[in-house]
Amino acid sequence: MSMRGRPSRQAIYRQLTEGVEELRTRFGGLPTPLEAEDIWGNIWYQEVHNSTAIEGNTLVLKEVEVLLSEGRAVGAKQLTEYLEVRGYADAAQWVYQQGLTPGHWTTGELITLTEVRHVHTLALSKVWEVAPHPDATEQERPGAFRRHGIQSFPGGMQPPDWPDVPARMSTWVERACKLASAEGAFPDALADVHAEFERIHPFLDGNGRTGRLVTNLLLIRLGYPAAIIRKADRTRYLQNLRRADAGDPAPLGEFLARAILDTLMRFIVPSVAGPARLVPLTALADAQLSARALRSAAERGRLRAQRDVSGQWRSNRRWVDEYRARRYQRSHD
Template identity: 60%
Template sequence: MGGKGSGRPARSDIYLTLDTQIEELWLRLGGLPTPDEAADIWDDIWTAEAHHSTAIEGNTLVIKQVEQLLKEGRAVGGKALKEYNEVKGYADAATWVYREGIQPSSFSPGSIITLHEIRNIHQLVMQPVWDVAPHPDAGGDEGPGSFRRHEIAQFSSGMKPPSWTLIDAEIRGWVDRANKLKARGEQFPEEIAQLHRDFEYIHPFLDGNGRTGRLVLNLLLVRSYYPPAIIYKGDRSKYLKALARADNGDVGALGEFIARAILQNLHQFIVPAVAGPSKIVPLAALANGEASSTTLRVAANRGRLKAHKGPDGQWRSSRKWVDEYLTSRVKR
């Protein structure tokens, strides 16, 4: 996992970078914007997440179809109704997660998450799908929001979820552990990765555990004052391998994966949208089609781009300074 000669920072360095940049988010930008303050930011996030999280499970809608469905209410492309409902259900659940994470309408003091909220997320995710294509093996008491009453076969990774008779005790124990999660701890990424792995191991529902688990992960993140993590469909293999390693007791790869996903979301969606042209932000948040983050880093190292290098080794600049650099580059 990194180290000398690997070309990649060690996990501890990724965690330090994450902690430093979250601290900067709070000091410079005032923390995560509320849904009312920055609706466009959250719309972009849950549109991307609805697409990628359902695609990980096999949904074939492309991002343009997802955007039209969620922003215009139009189902285009001739796909099965179930696929549109998968995306719509996920997006509705993500909207609830982000709004309740930042501006909760009802929140239990001293709790990060409740059992009722987990069941509610699953109900929001799965009800639209269930309305058109209910699980063929489901009993009358196994619908959206209800725990499974079936045994689950061993997965290809070798992991075997617990018997359905143990679900209630297992998930209540999981909630207790989740509510002991401490934000900004040195090993926060690995601690939340362990919680994510354990949720998927418990597999509390007959169907929709992956989608529900990723939304539950993001509710924990947002309530711990971190941006949500989008797991992109192109990273599906890395994600599943990291989960498999966590099943075998090594949660480090999954912790690093989640830390990187949080940072990518921070740079791609949040910082560019809330930082004005003179705000000093990480170079990754200033990259665009004209200049990649690597190009900007090289320019900063050579003194061609006004930038500051922090104690964490990260270069920071502003949109104004990047525009000045790009203009000077054209003139040369």
């Protein structure tokens, strides 16, 4: 059951399916980083900041942006924190590029073990050079599977013994490669794959970051935007991971679907649609005008908008700007 005023799981899944299909058919699919540097740059900053913050990194978004855009370390934080951000940023850029314009890495499969190891190497190498994991052996450097046992996590998740990791990861890759044809709701299948990676915990360190990165590689290759899991949602994310580990992937599936849909409507659709294309109101919302406020204005006839065949309100950037200007004028009359 959904909270009052909050779309149900089924509604979110339907919106995601319809939104991605519209992205493919009306707008030609996800733009490449070369075609849409601004779009991917904004996604990049947000993902890097939030995904590292989930693991305890204290750089705020502005500090992340300055580090990545100007190469300057501001904020007087520990060196390791800047290196964590820089490493994750390198890995995320590789994921975006390889997801949309794959090079020599491509084998025709959705993902390979080599790619998983490479993502981990990119994400961890910079910080590892100055602050390696204290228990790591030479055989456990970035990109290499762990050779240590790991105790069970709060909630009961139990990683396998380290000798079992290579076989478990091979099975994981086989399963991930079948995502496109998985039975049932796609977000639930994605949640299962994501939770299984975290359950295996293939590396000594950096599994959370790597798991989110490879999940985004899968998404982008399947034509979906990246999922940005926000630091404010960390507790709910971990709770949903535990529920997926216990055999109920639907809450994590819904969580991931909402994150993907947010990226689609917040970053992708407003940019590729242009000012005149009719798009869902969620793609036109911002800090001043929420989707709920826009819907209310449309229902009252104050915002030019149209209902599509599914009953969803649509408007465009030009009409919203006109409504915003009239609203501003009324407030100052």
